[in-house]
Amino acid sequence: MTELERLIGAKREHFLEELKEFLRIPSISTLSERSADVQRAAEWVAAQLRAAGMAHVEIVPTAKHPVVYGEWLGAPERPTVLIYGHYDVQPAELEAGWQSDPFVPEVRDGNLYARGASDDKGQVYANIKAIQLLMETRGALPVNVKVLIEGEEEIGSPNLDGFIAAHKERLRADVVVVSDTAMQSLTQPSIVYGLRGLVYVELEVRGPERDLHSGGFGGVVHNPAQALCEIIAALHHPDGRVAVEGFYDKVRPLTAEERAIIAQTEVSEAEWRRLTGAPQPWGEAGYSLRERVGARPTLEINGLWGGFTGEGSKTVLPSKATAKISCRLVPDQDPYEIEALLRAQIAKLAPPTVRWELRALNHGYPALVPLDSAAMECAVTAYERGFGARPLFLREGGSIPVVATFTQTYGAPVLLVGYGLPDDGAHGPNEKFALECLYRGIHTSAILLEELGKRTPEALRRS
Amino acid sequence: MTELERLIGAKREHFLEELKEFLRIPSISTLSERSADVQRAAEWVAAQLRAAGMAHVEIVPTAKHPVVYGEWLGAPERPTVLIYGHYDVQPAELEAGWQSDPFVPEVRDGNLYARGASDDKGQVYANIKAIQLLMETRGALPVNVKVLIEGEEEIGSPNLDGFIAAHKERLRADVVVVSDTAMQSLTQPSIVYGLRGLVYVELEVRGPERDLHSGGFGGVVHNPAQALCEIIAALHHPDGRVAVEGFYDKVRPLTAEERAIIAQTEVSEAEWRRLTGAPQPWGEAGYSLRERVGARPTLEINGLWGGFTGEGSKTVLPSKATAKISCRLVPDQDPYEIEALLRAQIAKLAPPTVRWELRALNHGYPALVPLDSAAMECAVTAYERGFGARPLFLREGGSIPVVATFTQTYGAPVLLVGYGLPDDGAHGPNEKFALECLYRGIHTSAILLEELGKRTPEALRRS
Numbered sequence: 001m002t003e004l005e006r007l008i009g010a011k012r013e014h015f016l017e018e019l020k021e022f023l024r025i026p027s028i029s030t031l032s033e034r035s036a037d038v039q040r041a042a043e044w045v046a047a048q049l050r051a052a053g054m055a056h057v058e059i060v061p062t063a064k065h066p067v068v069y070g071e072w073l074g075a076p077e078r079p080t081v082l083i084y085g086h087y088d089v090q091p092a093e094l095e096a097g098w099q100s101d102p103f104v105p106e107v108r109d110g111n112l113y114a115r116g117a118s119d120d121k122g123q124v125y126a127n128i129k130a131i132q133l134l135m136e137t138r139g140a141l142p143v144n145v146k147v148l149i150e151g152e153e154e155i156g157s158p159n160l161d162g163f164i165a166a167h168k169e170r171l172r173a174d175v176v177v178v179s180d181t182a183m184q185s186l187t188q189p190s191i192v193y194g195l196r197g198l199v200y201v202e203l204e205v206r207g208p209e210r211d212l213h214s215g216g217f218g219g220v221v222h223n224p225a226q227a228l229c230e231i232i233a234a235l236h237h238p239d240g241r242v243a244v245e246g247f248y249d250k251v252r253p254l255t256a257e258e259r260a261i262i263a264q265t266e267v268s269e270a271e272w273r274r275l276t277g278a279p280q281p282w283g284e285a286g287y288s289l290r291e292r293v294g295a296r297p298t299l300e301i302n303g304l305w306g307g308f309t310g311e312g313s314k315t316v317l318p319s320k321a322t323a324k325i326s327c328r329l330v331p332d333q334d335p336y337e338i339e340a341l342l343r344a345q346i347a348k349l350a351p352p353t354v355r356w357e358l359r360a361l362n363h364g365y366p367a368l369v370p371l372d373s374a375a376m377e378c379a380v381t382a383y384e385r386g387f388g389a390r391p392l393f394l395r396e397g398g399s400i401p402v403v404a405t406f407t408q409t410y411g412a413p414v415l416l417v418g419y420g421l422p423d424d425g426a427h428g429p430n431e432k433f434a435l436e437c438l439y440r441g442i443h444t445s446a447i448l449l450e451e452l453g454k455r456t457p458e459a460l461r462r463s
Numbered sequence: 464m465t466e467l468e469r470l471i472g473a474k475r476e477h478f479l480e481e482l483k484e485f486l487r488i489p490s491i492s493t494l495s496e497r498s499a500d501v502q503r504a505a506e507w508v509a510a511q512l513r514a515a516g517m518a519h520v521e522i523v524p525t526a527k528h529p530v531v532y533g534e535w536l537g538a539p540e541r542p543t544v545l546i547y548g549h550y551d552v553q554p555a556e557l558e559a560g561w562q563s564d565p566f567v568p569e570v571r572d573g574n575l576y577a578r579g580a581s582d583d584k585g586q587v588y589a590n591i592k593a594i595q596l597l598m599e600t601r602g603a604l605p606v607n608v609k610v611l612i613e614g615e616e617e618i619g620s621p622n623l624d625g626f627i628a629a630h631k632e633r634l635r636a637d638v639v640v641v642s643d644t645a646m647q648s649l650t651q652p653s654i655v656y657g658l659r660g661l662v663y664v665e666l667e668v669r670g671p672e673r674d675l676h677s678g679g680f681g682g683v684v685h686n687p688a689q690a691l692c693e694i695i696a697a698l699h700h701p702d703g704r705v706a707v708e709g710f711y712d713k714v715r716p717l718t719a720e721e722r723a724i725i726a727q728t729e730v731s732e733a734e735w736r737r738l739t740g741a742p743q744p745w746g747e748a749g750y751s752l753r754e755r756v757g758a759r760p761t762l763e764i765n766g767l768w769g770g771f772t773g774e775g776s777k778t779v780l781p782s783k784a785t786a787k788i789s790c791r792l793v794p795d796q797d798p799y800e801i802e803a804l805l806r807a808q809i810a811k812l813a814p815p816t817v818r819w820e821l822r823a824l825n826h827g828y829p830a831l832v833p834l835d836s837a838a839m840e841c842a843v844t845a846y847e848r849g850f851g852a853r854p855l856f857l858r859e860g861g862s863i864p865v866v867a868t869f870t871q872t873y874g875a876p877v878l879l880v881g882y883g884l885p886d887d888g889a890h891g892p893n894e895k896f897a898l899e900c901l902y903r904g905i906h907t908s909a910i911l912l913e914e915l916g917k918r919t920p921e922a923l924r925r926s
Contacts, residue, residue, distance in 0.1 A: 155776060211891040214791070222743075223764050228692070229691070233697070301770065302688075302777060312492075313619060315789055328682070399778075428675055
């Protein structure tokens with residue numbers, strides 16, 4: 001057992017209590033009434049970075065939620081590592097099926113349940129503790145470290161690209177580390193090398209100027225809820241393909257080699273059933289489940305509302321109906337182009353009997369990280385020692401748009417060193433983070449920094 | 464000017480203030496948290512009936528909301544009139560676009576704005592005041608009167624048929640008067656002779672057991688919001704016909720004579736636009752606007768919800784999505800049969816990738832009232848004197864299921880003597896009742912009772 005392992009073992013209780021403190025802050029970035037909590041979470045992270053020994057820490061305001069930035073540059077010849085994460089979380093309502101209050105963390109069966117436990121507070125916390133442990137045991141870090149923890153990831157990072165552009169030199173690094181993804185399992189770590197992009201829109205369909213009596217006007221007014229359903233139904237072909245003209249035009253085809261790598265982590269239908277509880281898989285014909293999620297673009301309905309949604313019956317013909325729709329994108333799709341294609345498709349589909357409006361809420365580019373690089377070798381070693389098994393490589397369905405920004409800005413490799421598990425329930429009720437993932441994650445992050453410190457900056461930058 | 468007219472003129476202020484009192488009670492029958500208010504409204508009506516001189520008044524509990532019943536049987540040889548109305552109202556939320564609080568009545572431009580002003584508190588009140596004025600001026604009524612005011616009309620009168628069956632003899636009448644409909648205009652009264660039936664259901668489509676991350680599972684799970692839209696979109700043909708197999712099988716075809724009567728009250732496209740504010744009419748090909756609303760069955764989406772409906776973006780794949788759907792029915796459609804047909808159609812449409820459940824919320828039969836009867840002649844005279852013009856006959860899109868029950872139970876003619884106007888906004892925001900409709904309505908109701916009193920019970924029963 002190494003000194004690091006001993007230390008982590010001794011501090012388990014302390015780590016758990018500290019992370020609970022972080023999770024009790026309802027830093028929901030999408031709800032404006034939670035702005036004060038988002039600010040409070042930023043301050044909590046800043047205090048943690050100071051305690052970890054960062055030489056300089058600041059909370060930088062943006063047009064919406066602040067960025068927390070910390071740096072320690074005491075290893076002039078060594079590589080510089082930029083660690084990215086986010087302290088904001090998705091909304092969570094107890095009534096959505098939570099077994100315990102989403103903002104009162106609770107340990108059950110070795111898992112810590114709370115909104116943000118896995119996405120991304122637990123993973124951010126693991127990285128900060130790794131820095132602190134290295135600092136405490138060695139008196140210095142093996143690499144220069146820059147830490148950027150934002151508060152707008154769950155709303156599509158609207159101000160992050162601007163922040164990076166404005167602080168381009170200050171943030172420059174040889175390698176970027178992001179912990180905001182899931183592994184295959186606790187005994188089978190995996191590294192995400194592909195992330196999907198995103199375009200998120202709101203489609204509002206309007207009919208009559210006000211809600212009408214459905215008996216008095218039903219049958220002569222095109223019901224906007226029905227018209228919305230008609231448009232949505234026409235956005236997929238019966239075989240699961242997205243029915244937006246030009247949608248697949250720029251999709252980079254999968255190579256045989258890539259399909260072979262993806263096939264290593266294919267999900268069985270039984271496992272799919274365990275994870276979803278749904279009756280039968282669905283999706284684009286001609287692609288495996290893992291390919292559909294990781295390597296193919298999709299179009300999803302994230303929300304839908306209109307008319308009377310209360311108890312009982314109200315015979316109303318609603319004046320409008322709205323849907324939240326998002327597309328996950330793969331290389332080389334452009335989120336702004338896809339928004340334009342979607343808008344054009346809806347213009348074709350919408351009948352003249354209703355009015356409609358499409359509001360874009362956010363955009364993010366897809367990303368692919370090269371597999372054969374010195375940086376990736378370090379990540380492999382870190383997982384092997386932290387989790388006891390060689391990691392698999394996989395493409396994930398989620399989106400972390402900043403990964404593409406980092407690649408485009410610095411040409412530096414981005415390591416997606418995630419510690420979550422597939423059933424963590426990110427964005428849903430009963431989100432959790434396995435305590436074992438927390439402790440091993442701290443360990444793995446520390447090893448990763450040590451491994452990166454053994455390379456030269458030039459070697460790491462090569463990909 | 465008759466004595467009645469003089470009296471009504473003198474009491475305008477008093478009537479207005481009293482009706483406002485009634486309208487301030489938020490007796491929303493569909494919301495369980497409003498039960499106490501519904502009860503309070505029942506007590507208000509009972510007190511009014513006592514003040515009007517009814518010999519016997521009681522509030523009869525049912526499984527949900529009470530029925531208010533009053534009777535005066537002091538004219539043994541004269542006909543017996545059963546007056547029906549309802550004291551419950553539709554839900555109303557200020558945010559839905561109300562210019563003033565729906566439960567703080569306000570007069571603007573000769574109209575009284577409040578939820579229930581037109582549907583049906585204002586019309587119930589007009590009938591009660593007519594009784595009271597006749598009693599005060601004549602010391603007795605020209606007919607025997609039974610008054611039945613229920614509190615469940617807006618939830619489909621689930622307990623009313625049972626109540627009528629249980630008190631069949633007590634409620635027996637020679638003619639039934641219902642004031643719960645709209646006239647063509649203030650200068651062109653009209654009598655509704657056809658009402659549509661109703662079946663109201665809730666369709667829930669379920670996919671995964673809990674909300675999932677749309678990045679992690681989008682593309683391999685059939686999104687229930689999308690599946691719901693696909694089902695709803697398939698419930699209409701492109702030409703506006705309802706696409707439920709067998710839906711039109713029992714629809715009684717319109718005769719040329721009936722189409723001619725309906726054509727007299729046809730709505731112009733300009734008038735339709737003024738009433739709805741929607742861009743273009745819609746509906747079943749081959750039928751006029753008025754025919755579509757009054758004489759053809761329809762299927763409407765009354766509400767729709769699923770997933771994230773808050774501010775901003777949440778990338779969730781919802782575990783379920785729900786729609787409230789209602790069909791308006793015409794003779795000789797049976798609401799229970801139509802429910803079964805709808806269920807069978809959804810079973811055909813629903814893909815195996817989702818689960819679904821259809822919950823029936825209420826049922827009501829359609830009704831047609833014969834035009835050539837002594838009772839109808841009385842109504843025509845009452846309108847001629849109360850509103851100064853001969854009424855037109857029309858079929859209305861709304862539903863008052865109890866009309867069919869009265870016809871089936873007693874074989875007695877049902878007179879739909881309504882005092883609303885087409886733009887009253889029943890069920891929508893800014894519902895109003897024209898003060899002129901109130902005062903003329905009181906007058907018309909009184910004349911109607913006088914006219915009915917001039918006939919024999921036998922003459923009225925003949926239709």
